[in-house]
Amino acid sequence: MADKARLTVGTEAYDLPLVVGTENERAVDIAQLRAESGLITLDEGYGNTGSCQSRITFIDGERGILRYRGYPIEQLAEHSTFLETAYLIIFGELPNEQQFREFRELISEHMFIHEAMRHHFEGFPPNAPPMAILSAMINTLGCFEPQITGPEDEENFTAAAARIISKVRTIAAASYKKAIGDPIIYPRFDLSYTGNFLHMMFCRPNKLCEPDPLIERALDQIFILHADHEQNCSTSTVRMVASSQANLYASVAAGVCALWGPLHGGANVAVINMLEAIRQSGESVESFVTKVKDKRAHSRLMGFGHRVYKNYDPRAKFLKASTDAVLNKLGIHDPLLDIAVQLESVALRDPYFIERKLYPNVDFYSGIIMRAAGIPLDMFTVLFAIGRMPGWIANWREVHTDPHGRIYRPRQIYTGPTARDYVPMSERR
Numbered sequence: 001m002a003d004k005a006r007l008t009v010g011t012e013a014y015d016l017p018l019v020v021g022t023e024n025e026r027a028v029d030i031a032q033l034r035a036e037s038g039l040i041t042l043d044e045g046y047g048n049t050g051s052c053q054s055r056i057t058f059i060d061g062e063r064g065i066l067r068y069r070g071y072p073i074e075q076l077a078e079h080s081t082f083l084e085t086a087y088l089i090i091f092g093e094l095p096n097e098q099q100f101r102e103f104r105e106l107i108s109e110h111m112f113i114h115e116a117m118r119h120h121f122e123g124f125p126p127n128a129p130p131m132a133i134l135s136a137m138i139n140t141l142g143c144f145e146p147q148i149t150g151p152e153d154e155e156n157f158t159a160a161a162a163r164i165i166s167k168v169r170t171i172a173a174a175s176y177k178k179a180i181g182d183p184i185i186y187p188r189f190d191l192s193y194t195g196n197f198l199h200m201m202f203c204r205p206n207k208l209c210e211p212d213p214l215i216e217r218a219l220d221q222i223f224i225l226h227a228d229h230e231q232n233c234s235t236s237t238v239r240m241v242a243s244s245q246a247n248l249y250a251s252v253a254a255g256v257c258a259l260w261g262p263l264h265g266g267a268n269v270a271v272i273n274m275l276e277a278i279r280q281s282g283e284s285v286e287s288f289v290t291k292v293k294d295k296r297a298h299s300r301l302m303g304f305g306h307r308v309y310k311n312y313d314p315r316a317k318f319l320k321a322s323t324d325a326v327l328n329k330l331g332i333h334d335p336l337l338d339i340a341v342q343l344e345s346v347a348l349r350d351p352y353f354i355e356r357k358l359y360p361n362v363d364f365y366s367g368i369i370m371r372a373a374g375i376p377l378d379m380f381t382v383l384f385a386i387g388r389m390p391g392w393i394a395n396w397r398e399v400h401t402d403p404h405g406r407i408y409r410p411r412q413i414y415t416g417p418t419a420r421d422y423v424p425m426s427e428r429r
Contacts, residue, residue, distance in 0.1 A: 142249030173200030228391025303364030
């Protein structure tokens with residue numbers, strides 16, 4: 001019975017198969033439990049439920065490990081680029097020179113959006129949230145390219161993936177320009193993926209600018225570090241929508257909406273808001289940290305700790321070096337960034353946080369870098385979405401190519417009223 005688990009309910013016993021992953025993760029397969037016993041499992045929030053088997057990303061939260069397709073995140077962030085990492089995540093292997101050249105050419109070829117789409121931006125009010133615009137415009141992309149909304153072969157899928165990855169930064173930058181009343185800037189063929197995004201964000205027709213190489217590299221690393229993260233809320237959303245055989249555009253647009261929630265993609269925004277609250281209060285960082293440790297004070301330390309990682313977030317460990325380099329080179333005098341540096345120093349020395357393994361996470365450092373780079377606060381989550389796009393696309397592909405795939409349909413435990421008869425309105429009290 002070593003390959004099975006036994007569930008005993010009263011006098012009945014049920015043998016359930018065990019599933020073992022390539023990293024020796026063990027799971028109990030309950031797919032037939034209801035058919036055999038009439039029972040279902042309850043795991044609110046899916047905190048201990050494996051919703052799928054995937055070949056894309058591996059996380060070991062206890063040991064602080066994150067790997068894309070087997071490659072450690074530290075190696076990719078140091079040596080790779082976002083586009084190369086995107087290729088790896090989507091297609092399963094690092095590209096050779098020809099494969100990467102062809103993929104990069106597809107990205108360059110499709111970085112413009114249809115001119116008619118520019119008018120769609122006019123339909124949004126100036127204060128429209130950029131994530132709302134991003135989701136709507138990704139869905140709109142599918143309307144302009146109906147021939148690839150249901151890619152069934154490798155060539156069509158590659159074209160669709162390249163289009164979305166390329167155009168998402170153009171849409172994101174255009175939504176920012178729309179919000180501030182500036183003209184939309186066209187992308188350039190001579191810039192890198194991330195350099196082009198910075199160009200479209202910050203240049204003007206009468207004021208050309210060249211992206212700072214250090215900022216460009218730091219943002220490219222942020223994209224790499226956010227490219228996938230197993231079955232989080234937005235990725236699970238993409239898979240849920242994809243299971244209905246929805247097209248790639250609709251599925252990733254749903255992922256944008258899930259990421260929009262402050263409990264998911266808004267974590268680095270919460271870090272900046274916390275720093276702003278400290279600045280406005282005038283209290284010292286030491287005083288704030290003391291309140292955080294006092295449960296009666298109800299003060300929260302944002303950007304520290306992680307639901308998955310019970311050790312140092314490997315992404316944060318790498319991004320700290322980039323943060324230090326960016327702040328040192330730019331020499332920015334920003335009170336919020338000064339508070340962040342002090343907060344990091346105090347928390348990393350305090351036994352309270354060390355014992356509880358409340359280390360700075362990726363959101364803490366990414367928020368600091370983006371603020372230093374001049375990225376507006378309401379664009380933080382948009383950059384998260386740009387980075388996460390390869391993971392969403394890869395997960396969509398896994399669902400669509402699974403020969404045994406079925407539409408996702410979770411069960412529930414009903415807790416409402418029992419059966420009752422309809423009462424005419426005239427008889428209701």
